[in-house]
Amino acid sequence: xxxxxxxxxxxxxxxxxxxxxxxxxxxxxxxxxxxxxxxxxxxxxxxxxxxxxxxxxxxxxxxxxxxxxxxxxxxxxxxxxxxxxxxxxxxxxxxxxxxxxxxxxxxxxxxxxxxxxxxxxxxxxxxxxxxxxxxxxxxxxxxxxxxxxxxxxxxxxxxxxxxxxxxxxxxxxxxxxxxxxxxxxxxxxxxxxxxxxxxxxxxxxxxxxxxxxxxxxxxxxxxxxxxxxxxxxxxxxxxxxxxxxxxxxxxxxxxxxxxxxxxxxxxxxxxxxxxxxxxxxxxxxxxxxxxxxxxxxxxxxxxxxxxxxxxxxxxxxxxxxxxxxxxxxxxxxxxxxxxxxxxxx
Numbered sequence: 150x151x152x153x154x155x156x157x158x159x160x161x162x163x164x165x166x167x168x169x170x171x172x173x174x175x176x177x178x179x180x181x182x183x184x185x186x187x188x189x190x191x192x193x194x195x196x197x198x199x200x201x202x203x204x205x206x207x208x209x210x211x212x213x214x215x216x217x218x219x220x221x222x223x224x225x226x227x228x229x230x231x232x233x234x235x236x237x238x239x240x241x242x243x244x245x246x247x248x249x250x251x252x253x254x255x256x257x258x259x260x261x262x263x264x265x266x267x268x269x270x271x272x273x274x275x276x277x278x279x280x281x282x283x284x285x286x287x288x289x290x291x292x293x294x295x296x297x298x299x300x301x302x303x304x305x306x307x308x309x310x311x312x313x314x315x316x317x318x319x320x321x322x323x324x325x326x327x328x329x330x331x332x333x334x335x336x337x338x339x340x341x342x343x344x345x346x347x348x349x350x351x352x353x354x355x356x357x358x359x360x361x362x363x364x365x366x367x368x369x370x371x372x373x374x375x376x377x378x379x380x381x382x383x384x385x386x387x388x389x390x391x392x393x394x395x396x397x398x399x400x401x402x403x404x405x406x407x408x409x410x411x412x413x414x415x416x417x418x419x420x421x422x423x424x425x426x427x428x429x430x431x432x433x434x435x436x437x438x439x440x441x442x443x444x445x446x447x448x449x450x451x452x453x454x455x456x457x458x459x460x461x462x463x464x465x466x467x468x469x470x471x472x473x474x475x476x477x478x479x480x481x482x483x484x485x486x487x488x489x490x491x492x493x494x
Contacts, residue, residue, distance in 0.1 A: 164191035183208030210240030237309035244317035328356025374445035454487035
């Protein structure tokens with residue numbers, strides 16, 4: 150998809166199980182195309198079971214589940230069952246996390262994350278192929294080995310094919326590998342349109358060329374900061390929290406390269422210094438209107454659909470957006486219809 154006309158619009162649901170049914174049902178009622186969970190304080194897969202049971206049309210994905218906290222067999226098993234239960238609506242979204250979390254929080258090995266992630270995906274698909282076709286499991290790589298599968302541990306076949314696999318990536322090496330082996334990319338919210346055009350999409354296309362695929366066979370999914378409201382005062386009020394979010398991400402060394410592309414490397418240096426001192430409010434004040442407009446869609450609610458489409462056009466196939474609580478459900482429904490280029494009712 151290289152045109153806003155085919156844009157998919159997704160929302161997020163809380164991973165707290167008590168909230169999932171209501172949240173997922175609301176997304177479907179409003180006309181969203183998919184819902185995503187995240188692995189933060191709760192498991193990201195369990196909520197999708199409830200979402201699958203109580204929706205019929207939503208794609209269901211993890212953005213992200215931590216791959217290296219698990220292994221290809223464990224995710225293959227979860228993915229196989231959820232793909233069956235959701236009738237083919239699952240997107241297995243995986244991310245590497247960072248070395249301290251993998252080693253010190255999950256007590257799992259860390260090394261060569263790009264090569265390891267690529268092998269993880271290949272191994273998982275080999276397992277699914279074994280279950281689908283009844284072939285012998287014989288995967289042996291540099292990081293993972295799966296060569297034992299007896300009838301007792303083989304799940305029943307189903308008619309829905311393999312789940313789609315999306316991978317999180319920011320750096321060029323991981324992005325290129327994602328283009329080679331995955332069905333889609335999970336981009337970070339701290340990604341500007343210029344970074345997509347000059348770094349992300351070219352890297353995806355280099356990877357896809359290695360596997361003989363075309364851009365239309367691949368989806369780029371990304372959350373977008375949206376600052377909106379019924380009037381200028383509401384927009385300004387909602388901008389305050391978004392400035393703080395942008396400042397937080399901008400203080401992180403892993404994302405400095407995005408600021409560098411815009412000539413704002415010194416902003417990262419200052420944000421990082423303030424973050425070490427815990428001066429979060431001061432950090433937000435450093436995000437001026439130019440930086441805010443570069444990272445976020447800022448527009449009144451009457452113009453926000455057009456602004457989001459312009460931000461996505463040519464680079465983003467699935468956009469994850471949310472709206473302030475002050476925006477009515479009827480208004481959200483109309484914005485979503487306009488986002489897809491559908492006539493208003």
